[in-house]
Amino acid sequence: MGERIKNAAPGGVRRKTIPRRRTRGAPQRDGRQKERSANAVDLFSIIGPVMIGPSSSHTAGAVRLGRAARALLGEEPGEAEVVFYGSFARTGKGHGTDLAVVGGLLGMPMDDERIRDSFRLAEAAGLSVTFSRKIDGGGRHPNSMELRLTGKSGKKLSLSGSSVGGGNILVNRVDEYSVSFTGEYCTLAVFHRDEPGMVSRVTGALADSGVNIAQMRVSRADRGGDAIMLIETDQPVNRATAERIRALEGVTGAMAMDRL
Amino acid sequence: MRYADSLQKVLEALKPGERLSDFFLRQEAAVNGTTEEEVFRRMEENLKAMEEAAEKGLRPGLKSVSGLTGGDAFRVKAAGEAGKLPGGALLNGLMYRALAVAELNAAMGRVVAAPTAGSCGILPAVILTVGDAAGADRKARVMALVTAGGVGYVIARRASLSGAECGCQAECGSAAAMAAAAAAELAGGTPEMSVHACALALKNHLGLACDPVAGLVEVPCVKRNAFCASAALVAANLALAGVRSVIPADEVMDAMKAIGKMMPAAIRETAEGGLADTPTGRRLADGIFGRD
Helix, strand or coil, X not given: XXXXXXXXXXXXXXXXXXXXXXXXXXXXXXXXXXXXXCCCCCHHXXXXXXXXXXXXXXXXXXXXXXXXXXXXXXXXXEEEXXXXXXXXXXXXXXXXXXXHHHHHHCCCCCCCHHHHHHHHHHHHCCCEEEEEEECCCCCCCCEEEEEEEEECCCCEEEEEEEEEECCEEEEEEECCEEEEECCCCEEEEEEEECCCCHHHHHHHHHHHCCCCEEEEEEEECCCCCEEEEEEEECCCCCHHHHHHHHCCCCEEEEEEECCC | CCXXXXXXXXXXXXXXXXXXXXXXXXXXXXXHCCCHHHHHHHHHHHHHHHHHHHHHCCCCCCCCCCCCCCCHHHHHHHHHHCCCCCCHHHHHHXXXXXXHHHHHHHCCCEEECCCCCXXXXXXXXXXXXXXXXXXXXXXXXXXXXXXXXXXXXXXXXXXXXXXXXXXXXXXXXXXXXXXXXXXXXXXXXXXXXXXXXXXXXXXXXXXXXXXXXXXXXXXXXXXXXXXXXXXXXXXXXXXXXXXXXXXXXXXXXXXXXXXXXXXXXXXXXXXXXXXXXXXXXXXXXXXHHCXX
């Protein structure tokens, strides 16, 4: 299992560094170089986010992880298994982490005042959720969870991620693929066969619709098997483009997610 | 010229007659490829959310998920208005607004992290209360938030805003510093006065531990918001009177970071030391979470 950047023929895969928001709370654990221009200012990383409390890491971040799983599933979830690790397991109850992740699974934004009521709303929506807690998180970030969803159609999706502080998240696994995205950008997830030309076809479709790629990663489970592209874009990917990508030869699924 | 990690350099980069808020608004728009109108509009949404939180948090029956906090904002406002408290309306307003927003946060209400959820009551309390006292209009209050955001950004770049990294001096201390700078501007002070206010406020919170009972953002966090809001007012008053911080703001930030590194993990948001480790603290934690 591994991940690498593929070079696509037209224009190549562009990788840009963009001033990233400062994360508060536990230090960033993904080892990524955070480059900022000398005079970059980001007022809204300091004043904001607007969120449901009490904790940007244990509440707001948990909502976003639920949102990420729902967006990648691409349909209404009917069942969810949630595993809390580390600090999520130890203090999640007092921080409303369980209420928060269910709110996210229902598609609520981080500042939705209905999050307090999410269990009742989940029941009304036909979503059943089970929780388990593992205080020993292994090597995981102290605020980590795993989500296993079953959609109303029977479709399944699993996701692992962490809440790294300030309401920011890092998703590190989608199904069997190792990934790394934050939901700060519009993100396109393309499930596809691992074969030559795939990246070129997908990025070509994006280029045709005027969408600029901020960051991109490809990850596969086995060579020549199935793979996933996670593409973070400067502009949203509209429905027509997502449909076009979904219909490409070799693509088995595509989900265009707004900023989480 | 690099200035995003130095308030001294920010002062040197100001155009003649420019306030800190004008400068940060200009920079935010230019660097992020947007307009000053859009930045103002977004910041006004934050002000609106803060105003709503300060109102909603006054509910008498407000209670946090754990039951540890809630209802004190109402209590303090009522006692102040009944003339029972020395300190006058200004202090009372700072206190009950800070408590209201912090209690609302603990009760899973809607707040603005500024810079964090644990410190979310400080800036609203200062902007709204000092804004009223200074007769500041809406535009001035939004611009004061811009100043606070800019000052906070410099602290984030140069030092830290994270309780886990540097203790509560980084969260509530920084919020107080941001609010002090904003208050000085609201009251008609110069940019230099805002920077002195920031330094004075941050200095007062050096060494402040993050030792939350049961690991929740409640004890001592909620009431600390009231203390830090009043500290911001003291710092602004000193600066407006011409009092200068002997140690410059940038060096105070460096000291804060250095002290943070010296602080043991037990008092850096791990709920292992200090108040979290008192007999009452442990008993409360067991009561909320059950024994592991």
